[in-house]
Amino acid sequence: QSALTQPASVSGSPGQSITISCTGTSSDVGGYNFVSWYQQHPGKAPKLMIYDVSNRPSGVSNRFSGSKSGNTASLTISGLQAEDEADYYCSSYTSSNTLLFGGGTKLTVL
Amino acid sequence: EVQVVESGGGLVQPGGSLRLSCVASGFPFSAYAMNWVRQAPGNGLEWVSAISGSGGTTLYADSVKGRFTVSRDNSKNTLYLQMNSLRAEDTAVYYCAKKQANWNHNFDFWGQGTLVIVSS
Numbered sequence: 001q002s003a004l005t006q007p008a009s010v011s012g013s014p015g016q017s018i019t020i021s022c023t024g025t026s027s028d029v030g031g032y033n034f035v036s037w038y039q040q041h042p043g044k045a046p047k048l049m050i051y052d053v054s055n056r057p058s059g060v061s062n063r064f065s066g067s068k069s070g071n072t073a074s075l076t077i078s079g080l081q082a083e084d085e086a087d088y089y090c091s092s093y094t095s096s097n098t099l100l101f102g103g104g105t106k107l108t109v110l
Numbered sequence: 111e112v113q114v115v116e117s118g119g120g121l122v123q124p125g126g127s128l129r130l131s132c133v134a135s136g137f138p139f140s141a142y143a144m145n146w147v148r149q150a151p152g153n154g155l156e157w158v159s160a161i162s163g164s165g166g167t168t169l170y171a172d173s174v175k176g177r178f179t180v181s182r183d184n185s186k187n188t189l190y191l192q193m194n195s196l197r198a199e200d201t202a203v204y205y206c207a208k209k210q211a212n213w214n215h216n217f218d219f220w221g222q223g224t225l226v227i228v229s230s
Contacts, residue, residue: 001172003154036216038155045205045220046147046155052214089155093215097169099145099157 004029004090004102011108017078020105022090023071028100030071034093037066037075040104041086049088050075077107085109112136112219114189114206119224126196130224132189132206137219140164140184143209145217146191148202148226158204159191163212174200196228 005023012018022029022037029035035053038046048057050066053073063078073092077084090102118130132144146158159180160169168180179192189206203225207217 034215038217040155045222046217047220048210048216048218051210051216051218057210057218091155091157091216098171099160099215101147101155101157104154 001028001094001096001098001100004092004100006088006090006102006105008103009106009108011110012077012080013110014080014082016080017076018080018107019077020075020088020090020107022073022075022092022102024073024092024100025071027095028092029068029073031095032093033068035066035068035073036091037064038089038091039084039086040089046089080109082109112208114208114219114221116204116206116221116224119204119226121227121229122196123230124197124228126228127192127194128196128226130191130193130204130206130226132191132221134187134189134206134208137208139182139187141212143212144182144189145207145209146180146189147205147207147217147220148200149205149223150199150202153202156202160209161189193226196226198228200226201228202226 037050040046054066145160203223206221208219210218
């Protein structure tokens with residue numbers, strides 16, 4: 001299976017909002033509410049930011065939100081901060097009982 | 111405090127074998143499915159394998175099926191990944207990840223990873 005499709009990069013200024021998309025198919029993103037988003041800083045392990053499309057784990061800022069429409073999920077970060085600069089990956093459960101990640105999006109805070 | 115710590119990575123020749131380990135603490139290990147996720151240098155994340163809490167159910171990505179075997183020893187709170195017939199494209203940092211709950215499909219705790227390099 002091919003990776004879920006994410007933009008390679010996005011950027012925004014401090015205080016602004018950005019949205020990262022994650023496009024799959026009806027066999028993954030569109031078929032299940034099991035989309036997650038992970039943040040990864042260089043040299044570090046991924047960190048869960050959003051699970052089951054729109055839920056935030058305890059301790060994750062409410063500036064992070066998730067949504068889904070059809071085969072495309074989205075991660076929105078509002079009030080951008082310098083510490084948000086990182087790589088972001090989406091993932092989805094699939095009809096093959098496997099997990100599929102997106103190719104990753106590099107967020108630059110200008 | 112939940113912790114997962116991987117070990118066992120290193121340099122191995124193509125066609126060789128390696129066994130990774132992941133020791134977990136801070137949660138009831140046998141109650142949670144565990145996964146392996148890898149990341150090739152400069153690349154994105156790739157799910158590799160999963161195992162249920164009891165060890166009775168295992169799943170694999172097509173890219174490793176038939177070559178990798180996941181197992182666990184709940185008496186030792188340890189997860190394993192036996193990797194055989196290794197290829198250059200298996201070169202990656204391998205992460206051990208705890209499933210958040212058995213009814214969903216995300217990972218709430220990750221180790222720091224162990225690097226596997228397949229090269230002659």
